[in-house]
Amino acid sequence: MARAPGPSVAPRPFLRQPMYRFPKALRPLAGGVPGRAGPSPLRRILGCLPLLVALAGPAFGAVGRPEDRLADPGLESRAEQIGRELRCMVCQNQSIEDSDADLARDLRRIVRERVQAGDDDAAVMRFVHDRYGDFVLLRPPFNPVTALLWAMPVIAFGGGLAVILTRRRRAGAVEPPPLTEAERRRLAELDGGGA
Amino acid sequence: MSETPATPPPARSRRWMLYAPLGLAAAAGAGFWVMLRGLQTGEYDPRGVPSALLGRQPPDFTLPPLGTLPPVTVADLRPPLSAPILVNFWASWCVPCVVEHPQLMRLTRDGVTILGINYKDRPADAQAFLQRHGNPFRKLGTDEPGRVAIDWGLYGVPETYLIDRQGLIRWRFAGPITPDVLDKDLRPLLRRYA
Numbered sequence: 558m559a560r561a562p563g564p565s566v567a568p569r570p571f572l573r574q575p576m577y578r579f580p581k582a583l584r585p586l587a588g589g590v591p592g593r594a595g596p597s598p599l600r601r602i603l604g605c606l607p608l609l610v611a612l613a614g615p616a617f618g619a620v621g622r623p624e625d626r627l628a629d630p631g632l633e634s635r636a637e638q639i640g641r642e643l644r645c646m647v648c649q650n651q652s653i654e655d656s657d658a659d660l661a662r663d664l665r666r667i668v669r670e671r672v673q674a675g676d677d678d679a680a681v682m683r684f685v686h687d688r689y690g691d692f693v694l695l696r697p698p699f700n701p702v703t704a705l706l707w708a709m710p711v712i713a714f715g716g717g718l719a720v721i722l723t724r725r726r727r728a729g730a731v732e733p734p735p736l737t738e739a740e741r742r743r744l745a746e747l748d749g750g751g752a
Numbered sequence: 753m754s755e756t757p758a759t760p761p762p763a764r765s766r767r768w769m770l771y772a773p774l775g776l777a778a779a780a781g782a783g784f785w786v787m788l789r790g791l792q793t794g795e796y797d798p799r800g801v802p803s804a805l806l807g808r809q810p811p812d813f814t815l816p817p818l819g820t821l822p823p824v825t826v827a828d829l830r831p832p833l834s835a836p837i838l839v840n841f842w843a844s845w846c847v848p849c850v851v852e853h854p855q856l857m858r859l860t861r862d863g864v865t866i867l868g869i870n871y872k873d874r875p876a877d878a879q880a881f882l883q884r885h886g887n888p889f890r891k892l893g894t895d896e897p898g899r900v901a902i903d904w905g906l907y908g909v910p911e912t913y914l915i916d917r918q919g920l921i922r923w924r925f926a927g928p929i930t931p932d933v934l935d936k937d938l939r940p941l942l943r944r945y946a
Contacts, residue, residue, distance in 0.1 A: 646907035649799060660907055663898050688905040690804030
C-alpha cells in the first residue's frame with residue numbers, strides 16, 4: 558500500500574507498541590448507530606465486498622512504495638523472493654515483503670541495494686542473517702538449537718504410530734475367555750434342538 | 753440367560769488414567785501462570801530475540817554528531833577500554849525511552865560511560881528531549897537513515913548494548929531499562945565485566 562510521500566524524517570510510529578491499528582474505514586462496522594435499524598445483514602456483507610477486495614490487494618503484490626522497487630523486473634522478483642524468506646523483526650509473523658513496518662521497509666531497501674549491486678541470493682541472506690541471527694530466517698536452519706523443532710514432525714508421527722501399533726497388538730492379544738460348561742451345554746442344546 | 757460371560761473389569765492399574773486429563777489441565781494451567789507472571793515482571797518476553805552480535809565486536813560505523821556533543825566513533829568501542837561501555841539507541845519520539853531515561857542518568861552519575869545513538873529522529877527534537885530530561889550521554893551520534901542500527905541488529909528503540917573491556921558485545925537489552933532491569937541485570941553485569 559503506497560503511503561503519501563512525507564518528509565524524510567517524520568515522527569516514527571512507536572516501534573515497541575503493536576503496529577496494528579483498526580482501519581478508519583472499518584470503524585463504522587465495529588458498532589452500529591444506536592436506535593436505528595442498520596442495513597440488512599446481507600447488504601452489510603455485500604457492502605463490505607469492495608473493501609475486502611481492496612484489503613486483499615496487498616496479498617497479491619508487494620507492499621512498499623512503487624519507487625522503492627527495482628526497475629529491472631528480473632532483479633525485483635529476485636529481491637521479492639529473498640524478502641519473503643526474511644522475517645520482519647517488528648511484527649514477527651510477517652515477511653519483510655508483507656510488512657508495512659519501518660524496519661521492514663529499510664530491510665527491503667537494503668535487499669534491493671544488494672541485489673542491484675550484484676550479490677547472489679545467499680550473500681544477501683547472509684548479510685541480514687549476520688545482523689539479526691537465525692530468527693530473521695522464516696525457514697530456520699538446521700542446527701543443534703533447532704534440531705528439536707525440525708525433528709518434531711517425525712517425533713509426533715512416530716509417537717502416534719507407536720501408540721496405534723501397541724494398542725492394536727494388545728487388542729489382538731486379548732482372547733475371549735473359553736466357554737464355561739454351562740455355556741457349552743446351552744450351545745449344544747440350541748444346536749441339537751434346531752436339527 | 754443364566755450366566756452371562758463375565759467381561760473383565762477395567763484393570764486397576766489403568767484407573768489413574770481417569771485423572772490424566774485433570775493432571776494435564778493442571779500442568780498447563782501452572783505453565784500458563786508462570787508465563788503470565790514472567791510477562792508481568794518482565795522476565796519473560798515472547799518477542800525477545802537474542803542478538804546475533806553477542807561475543808563479537810560492534811560493527812564499523814561513522815555517525816554525524818548531534819549539537820555540540822562529541823560524536824560517537826567506533827574507535828570509542830575498540831579495546832583497550834578502561835571500563836565496560838553502554839551503547840544506547842534512543843529517539844525523542846519513543847515513549848519507553850522516557851521511561852528508561854532516569855536510569856541512564858543514574859548510571860552516568862555513577863560514572864558509567866554511555867554512548868548514545870539517536871535513531872531516526874529530527875536533530876532539533878533530539879536536542880529538545882535532552883534539554884528537558886537531561887543528557888546522560890558522554891558522546892552522541894545521529895543515525896537518521898537507521899542504517900547503522902541495522903548493522904547492530906536493532907529492531908526497535910530503546911535498545912542497549914554492553915561492551916566489555918575487550919571490546920566485545922556481552923549483552924543486548926531490547927526495551928526500556930527499568931529500575932528492576934538496572935538492579936537485577938545491568939548492575940551485576942557491569943560489576944562482572946568491570
